[in-house]
Amino acid sequence: MSKTFRPWDVEQALLLPPSVQELVPAGHLAHFVRETVRESLDLSAILEPYGEERGYPPYHPVMMTALLLYAYCQGVYSSRRIARACEERVDFRALTAHQTPDFRTISEFRKRHLAALGALFGQVLALCREAGLVKLGHVALDGTKLEANASKHKALSYGRMKQQEPELAAEVAKWLAEAAARDAAEDDELGPECRGDELPAWVTDKVQRLAKLRAAMAALEAEAAARAAEAGAAAPATETTGDSEHRPCTVTPGGELPEPPPAPDDKAQRNFTDPDSRIMKTADGFEQAYNAQAAVDQASQVIVAAELTNAGNDKQQVAPLVAAIEQQTGRRPRELSADSGYCSEQNLAHLSACGIRGYVATGRQKHGQASATGARSGGPHTQAMAQRLKRGGHRSRYRFRKQTVEPVFGQIKGARGFRQFLLRGLEQVRQEWRLVCMAHNLLKLAGACRATA
Numbered sequence: 001m002s003k004t005f006r007p008w009d010v011e012q013a014l015l016l017p018p019s020v021q022e023l024v025p026a027g028h029l030a031h032f033v034r035e036t037v038r039e040s041l042d043l044s045a046i047l048e049p050y051g052e053e054r055g056y057p058p059y060h061p062v063m064m065t066a067l068l069l070y071a072y073c074q075g076v077y078s079s080r081r082i083a084r085a086c087e088e089r090v091d092f093r094a095l096t097a098h099q100t101p102d103f104r105t106i107s108e109f110r111k112r113h114l115a116a117l118g119a120l121f122g123q124v125l126a127l128c129r130e131a132g133l134v135k136l137g138h139v140a141l142d143g144t145k146l147e148a149n150a151s152k153h154k155a156l157s158y159g160r161m162k163q164q165e166p167e168l169a170a171e172v173a174k175w176l177a178e179a180a181a182r183d184a185a186e187d188d189e190l191g192p193e194c195r196g197d198e199l200p201a202w203v204t205d206k207v208q209r210l211a212k213l214r215a216a217m218a219a220l221e222a223e224a225a226a227r228a229a230e231a232g233a234a235a236p237a238t239e240t241t242g243d244s245e246h247r248p249c250t251v252t253p254g255g256e257l258p259e260p261p262p263a264p265d266d267k268a269q270r271n272f273t274d275p276d277s278r279i280m281k282t283a284d285g286f287e288q289a290y291n292a293q294a295a296v297d298q299a300s301q302v303i304v305a306a307e308l309t310n311a312g313n314d315k316q317q318v319a320p321l322v323a324a325i326e327q328q329t330g331r332r333p334r335e336l337s338a339d340s341g342y343c344s345e346q347n348l349a350h351l352s353a354c355g356i357r358g359y360v361a362t363g364r365q366k367h368g369q370a371s372a373t374g375a376r377s378g379g380p381h382t383q384a385m386a387q388r389l390k391r392g393g394h395r396s397r398y399r400f401r402k403q404t405v406e407p408v409f410g411q412i413k414g415a416r417g418f419r420q421f422l423l424r425g426l427e428q429v430r431q432e433w434r435l436v437c438m439a440h441n442l443l444k445l446a447g448a449c450r451a452t453a
């Protein structure tokens with residue numbers, strides 16, 4: 001007797017289309033993100049630009065916002081991968097109601113509303129606060145290096161630029177002369193009616209590279225001049241002389257001409273693909289990267305502040321992160337922990353002035369050591385912090401730092417695979433980092449709601 005199987009008819013059409021609520025089980029993250037965006041977020045900043053009645057109706061901005069946030073929650077960041085998921089994955093179709101925007105539409109929507117999308121981080125954090133996930137009893141700070149959308153091999157030092165600029169200029173001049181001679185020869189050979197005036201592509205590429213190189217040199221020189229101006233702000237005042245027909249000449253009170261502006265250091269580098277990114281040391285060596293900062297609440301691992309900088313170290317990030325926490329939540333944390341990269345007399349004094357009890361490592365923690373102490377020098381705040389950590393030993397509140405903020409970076413970079421930014425430029429990358437952190441908070445909020453259901 002043969003076994004009876006369930007019927008499997010791939011040609012069978014549905015008499016009635018299924019509801020999007022039935023595509024995935026009740027309580028699925030797709031339903032949660034869709035309804036949260038529809039009912040709980042204020043999207044007026046995204047909806048406002050759509051005032052033109054003419055033209056083909058665009059995809060609904062609320063649906064596109066929910067699609068982006070859900071995709072980030074799923075570790076899908078590329079617009080092409082998101083568009084493919086809208087066609088192939090039922091969870092994405094449950095969110096879009098079977099609509100399939102192409103990758104250009106998704107990419108343009110993200111670029112057009114990037115600032116407004118990044119600003120939703122505060123609204124999602126407010127929902128986490130209402131759910132009781134934000135206590136601000138203890139907050140841990142840390143930074144992680146994320147690769148920029150640029151290759152480190154596209155960076156060039158100022159010294160190398162100075163060496164290449166005359167070589168390229170001579171080569172371009174030589175090839176331009178050869179191209180002109182060839183054009184003249186072809187005109188004589190082919191006649192004036194035939195085209196022969198275009199420059200070859202290999203000449204145009206060199207010309208463009210020379211223009212980029214000179215622009216990069218000018219940018220580095222401008223940065224060096226700006227630093228020199230800041231350093232010389234306290235120098236004696238100068239007098240400016242000149243008339244309407246000649247360029248003014250700046251002289252010192254003694255009548256001497258000032259020194260020329262300082263040239264950039266030969267080791268100063270600038271990347272041609274993303275000039276705002278910097279070469280930074282990572283676990284895999286030196287990479288073209290940004291320094292992503294996060295302040296994480298110890299009670300629930302919710303990110304309460306997300307900032308980004310192109311500085312390789314964390315020394316200047318304590319005050320901005322504390323200010324961001326207060327701006328996003330309306331109050332300051334009671335305690336704050338951070339590793340030795342944030343330790344400076346100025347930062348510790350700032351925490352004390354803000355009424356925040358700090359636990360900041362004053363040195364590197366060795367294996368088996370109770371806490372990261374070891375400050376043999378430094379001001380009174382540094383010495384007091386070293387004593388606080390030493391007294392606490394293994395029971396010091398500093399122990400919360402690693403178990404609070406490190407898992408968050410592990411979830412973002414390891415579980416959801418975000419290791420490189422897609423956008424370029426400091427401000428755009430900053431908003432992209434907030435989108436990533438917002439997706440993390442949405443997942444924490446969904447887990448809390450599921451636990452209380």
